[in-house]
Amino acid sequence: MIELVKLTNYSKIKNIYAEAFPRYERLPLWILVLRSKSKYIECYGLFDDQILVGFTYIISKGDLSFIMYLAVDRAYRSKSYGSKCLDLIKNNYSGTIALNIEALDEASENYMQRQKRKTFYMKNAFSETGVYSKYGSLVNELLSYNGVVTYEDYLNIIKVFAGPIIGLFVSKYFSQKKAL
Numbered sequence: 001m002i003e004l005v006k007l008t009n010y011s012k013i014k015n016i017y018a019e020a021f022p023r024y025e026r027l028p029l030w031i032l033v034l035r036s037k038s039k040y041i042e043c044y045g046l047f048d049d050q051i052l053v054g055f056t057y058i059i060s061k062g063d064l065s066f067i068m069y070l071a072v073d074r075a076y077r078s079k080s081y082g083s084k085c086l087d088l089i090k091n092n093y094s095g096t097i098a099l100n101i102e103a104l105d106e107a108s109e110n111y112m113q114r115q116k117r118k119t120f121y122m123k124n125a126f127s128e129t130g131v132y133s134k135y136g137s138l139v140n141e142l143l144s145y146n147g148v149v150t151y152e153d154y155l156n157i158i159k160v161f162a163g164p165i166i167g168l169f170v171s172k173y174f175s176q177k178k179a180l
Contacts (some may be wrong), residue, residue: 004044013055013136020071046085063095066157087122100140
């Protein structure tokens with residue numbers, strides 16, 4: 001049986017996290033652990049008959065849930081676990097669900113990977129929002145499921161993750177970007 005189980009021990013996902021996301025997209029694991037103590041943030045392991053096959057990290061407040069991380073262990077990719085994880089999220093979170101992907105940029109080294117990732121989410125009923133954000137040199141495209149998400153919605157959910165003090169400075173480090 002495939003299920004999402006709330007994690008309290010993050011050491012189980014450490015290798016998946018490090019392998020699935022480049023260094024510039026990864027926050028230190030201790031920050032994820034600390035922030036998950038907030039009532040608005042949860043980390044789940046994706047288990048198939050008690051075998052950890054992936055994880056997701058979700059920020060949720062009001063009618064918006066934001067998938068900050070979703071990864072499937074390399075050994076279990078291309079076996080529909082990503083789609084099954086998204087289905088479980090859709091069933092457990094009402095309202096709009098949003099996530100970021102690296103914006104398509106034909107000049108990027110990983111253009112094909114970015115294209116595959118976008119195709120994957122579009123096949124799983126996510127839609128383009130027309131919203132792009134920039135953090136440092138990283139440009140992301142915001143996708144949504146079951147509703148419309150604006151740049152302001154995105155900033156507000158990132159502020160929920162950042163917390164009340166650091167959240168005051170989020171707007172300084174993120175900017176809205178026009179499509180590439």
